Amino acid sequence: MSDLTVRRYEADDEDAVWDLHERALRDVGAYDEEYAHLDADLRRVESAYLDAGGTFLVGELDGALVAMGAVQSATAIDHHESDPAAAVVRRMRVDPDHQRQGYGSEILRELEARAVELGFERLVLDTTPRQQAAIGLYESFGYREVRREETPTGERIVYEKRL
Template sequence: MSSDFTVRRYEADDAEDVRNLHDKWSWDVEHPESEHPNMYADLDDVEDEYLEDGGEFLVGLDDGHLVATGAFERLDDETAVLRRIRVDPAYQREGYGTKILDALEERADEAGYEATIIDEMGLNESAQAFLESHGYEVADRDVHLGTELVSYRKTIA
């Protein structure tokens, strides 16, 4: 991991870089936005969707370049839903995902949440292994957009 890697709260100037990271490196490439027009609605207004309602949106910067993101939003008084955890593949397996996840969990705990949950597509075995290696346990399995959806949960408080 670069010693120049930092995690900070999203700023309005990050919008284009955040969207580009998600457009380029997410599973959504398999399910284009034209088929699911509300797929990025949360990214169109990060402040309102996350920051103003008990949530958080973080960006990870390597030498000033946005290479990772992660967010959570309020599900209820006890539970935060993790979303938009992405790391540019050129920077994966360097500890950036762990730094983002750790920062999200810390901020969720500080905000008073007792647990975090996250859904992951069944096709993404590396993301599942990542979550499980960080203490997340399978809470449920379902089918979404024709693909298995695995729901994970972790107690943080």
């Protein structure tokens, strides 16, 4: 059993969430300062996720935030999804010093459970080819690749799963 405590985001988590996001992306070479403005939702988690019918979870270990993830209604964002029964898994991050310890699995498992409670029937998510650990995690949870897209920041792999 893990010592990770998974809980709902609180306003005091804002700086730690941003720090974790940036460190995790830098670790896999996916952080680009030019596109950091696209991550503004992490500076307004309450309105972007919690007040918009989704959830945002953090994982704490010995008082430090080491994992996080969110579910957001697909219709609440521009994600090429118009299905009100679909949600998007977003902002899955695990601190580079704490990877491969099951923390990403714990967050994803809890996100899926919360998505069901919120009434969603399908989850979609995306990642990049360079994030091999994330690809392995998603596929081990039964997500299937549905398409690949070119974006200004590079190739993106889109996955989905029926709940």
